[in-house]
Amino acid sequence: MTVSHAVPPSSDDRGPVPEPAARLSTPRALARLYPFARPALPRLIGGALVGLGAAVASLLIPLVLQWAVDGPITTGDRVQIVWATLAVLGLGVAEALMVFLRRRFVLTPAAGIELSIRRAFYDRLQRLPVAFHDRWQSGQLLSRMMQDIGTIRRWLAFGLILLLINILTIVIGAALLFRWHWALGTVFVVCSIPVWVMGYRFEQSYGLLSRRSQDQAGDLATAVEESVHGIRVLKAFGRGGHALTQFTRRAESLRDTELRKAREVGALWFWHELVPILALGACFITGVWLTAHGLLTVGELFAFFAMAAALQWPMSSLGYLYSFLVDTRTATDRVFEVFDAPVTITDPAEPRTIAEPRGELAFRNVRFAYPDAGAAEPDLLAGIDLVLRPGETMAIVGATGSGKTTLTTLPTRLFDVTGGAVELDGVDVRELRLSELRRRIGVAFEEPILFSASVRENVLLGRDDLDPDSPEADAVLTQALDVAQAGFAAELPNGVDTEVGEEGLSLSGGQRQRLALARVVAAAPDVLVLDDPLSALDVDTEALVEAALRRVLADTTALIVAHRPSTVSMADRVAVLWEGRIEAVGTHAELLRENAHYRYLIASIDATEDRA
Numbered sequence: 001m002t003v004s005h006a007v008p009p010s011s012d013d014r015g016p017v018p019e020p021a022a023r024l025s026t027p028r029a030l031a032r033l034y035p036f037a038r039p040a041l042p043r044l045i046g047g048a049l050v051g052l053g054a055a056v057a058s059l060l061i062p063l064v065l066q067w068a069v070d071g072p073i074t075t076g077d078r079v080q081i082v083w084a085t086l087a088v089l090g091l092g093v094a095e096a097l098m099v100f101l102r103r104r105f106v107l108t109p110a111a112g113i114e115l116s117i118r119r120a121f122y123d124r125l126q127r128l129p130v131a132f133h134d135r136w137q138s139g140q141l142l143s144r145m146m147q148d149i150g151t152i153r154r155w156l157a158f159g160l161i162l163l164l165i166n167i168l169t170i171v172i173g174a175a176l177l178f179r180w181h182w183a184l185g186t187v188f189v190v191c192s193i194p195v196w197v198m199g200y201r202f203e204q205s206y207g208l209l210s211r212r213s214q215d216q217a218g219d220l221a222t223a224v225e226e227s228v229h230g231i232r233v234l235k236a237f238g239r240g241g242h243a244l245t246q247f248t249r250r251a252e253s254l255r256d257t258e259l260r261k262a263r264e265v266g267a268l269w270f271w272h273e274l275v276p277i278l279a280l281g282a283c284f285i286t287g288v289w290l291t292a293h294g295l296l297t298v299g300e301l302f303a304f305f306a307m308a309a310a311l312q313w314p315m316s317s318l319g320y321l322y323s324f325l326v327d328t329r330t331a332t333d334r335v336f337e338v339f340d341a342p343v344t345i346t347d348p349a350e351p352r353t354i355a356e357p358r359g360e361l362a363f364r365n366v367r368f369a370y371p372d373a374g375a376a377e378p379d380l381l382a383g384i385d386l387v388l389r390p391g392e393t394m395a396i397v398g399a400t401g402s403g404k405t406t407l408t409t410l411p412t413r414l415f416d417v418t419g420g421a422v423e424l425d426g427v428d429v430r431e432l433r434l435s436e437l438r439r440r441i442g443v444a445f446e447e448p449i450l451f452s453a454s455v456r457e458n459v460l461l462g463r464d465d466l467d468p469d470s471p472e473a474d475a476v477l478t479q480a481l482d483v484a485q486a487g488f489a490a491e492l493p494n495g496v497d498t499e500v501g502e503e504g505l506s507l508s509g510g511q512r513q514r515l516a517l518a519r520v521v522a523a524a525p526d527v528l529v530l531d532d533p534l535s536a537l538d539v540d541t542e543a544l545v546e547a548a549l550r551r552v553l554a555d556t557t558a559l560i561v562a563h564r565p566s567t568v569s570m571a572d573r574v575a576v577l578w579e580g581r582i583e584a585v586g587t588h589a590e591l592l593r594e595n596a597h598y599r600y601l602i603a604s605i606d607a608t609e610d611r612a
């Protein structure tokens, strides 16, 4: 059941936000929050009951006034007047206390619900495949995580309960009006009808605006995130002004939508303020007429005015609560679009395990096309057959864009093959638990990503089996840093406990690459997959890393994407990727002798190096 399809970031001023394909009614859309709200339900119900108690107390005051005016005030019974005064005071204090209690009841559970939705959302983001993250802007995900889930929390803490209480208060108030005289009740109900009709129509039009503004807020977050992330490029190219212009355009689009929202809400508020006043005016005239004709007592007329005052806030708040309801529905839709996105790469139903790991990696007639590739496009990988023998180092050489990096994403199932199979020690990788697979195969990417954490934490990321403070962890860390020639880490202000900045920006490209390499070495997998791991290193450091890697690679199977002759030289054999297939496999010397494409590729690599 989906509220709508996972709409990849919709946009701002490029046209109207598309209506989700399958819209649920608002109550059903909000009911999807139930699993998160269930643990907090007793307290939420408690809060609603106490809130209702406060509303009842406020409605009882007019009844006491009616009794006082028709009884002791008319008869002059002072004792009874004192009792009536005390009752009104008592009801007022009880109402205030119950409002206070209502807040106490709901605040903590609502914050708990927010936490559990955020946790589930983050967990979902972790489990969703790379293909999902390729399609979604990070700002869209961020705004859903922060802004939309915050809106849901505020709704559960205040909006929902207030809406229920206020509607109940209005119903009880109307019933009391009927009790005094059917004509009063009827006038009130008839005059209120426009309020409900306008509320319904408002939901339709405001829903679209609400969706657009929340999507635009996501786009804006993306713009901020991208410009902060790419601040060096923007500065280097002097494009700060251009970025500001683009940002301003997006911010203005959001402002325009917010203003349209505010105008819609303002119009609704106006009618929600005006109609109750008109209704009460009509009731007033009716009440005076009824009293003049002896059909209503003076006490009842007096109580009616008090009731009008008590109903004023519940009626006028409906406009605000409606818009809040629609915003929350939109926020819920946006959050559930992520929950509804399919997790396509999962553990198998009946996982196998590799009893005696040897480290043989085989590509058997592997085919692959990216999900967004056109149906008419040929597969990027169109029948890859390649076997890496245990302990062998295999380099992959191919033209730019031929699919080398893509090939490295398949063994760990960052993407699943669209045909054929990747096998580890004879077992299809799709038959292994993801945790086992990713423990056995380690990957270092060309773009080295470091997290905002210490060098130690970054390097030992894949070793959750080790206590980070244990001597064993220290030994693994030292050895990995040694292999990756990352001795510079010891000279950082706090050594290996130095926090490397956001994504390691405070380190040089080569330093980051060496730490990323150390991370995969520390993981000690059976098979290493390295996507051009030395591209950012200077010639001397590269030679040192190579020498150390050779020692590690001596008994580890490795698949290395090579863009340089020096990387090729580390390999036992080289595979030539050409037009989606492995055209030839052999030693560097054999291929130079026998394969024209290989000669061409090596020549173009050399030419690039010479130019560099």
Ligand SMILES: Nc1ncnc2c1ncn2[C@@H]1O[C@H](COP(=O)(O)OP(=O)(O)OP(=O)(O)O)[C@@H](O)[C@H]1O
Pocket: 134, 370, 371, 372, 380, 398, 399, 400, 401, 402, 403, 404, 405, 406, 407
């Ligand atoms: N996530 C993705 N979604 C869609 N298409 C992609 C994705 N990643 C890469 N591609 C496309 O797949 C093709 C192969 O890309 P890939 O990065 O695997 O090539 P490569 O051989 O590693 O290139 P290079 O040598 O330049 O690093 C390219 O045309 C690229 O545009």
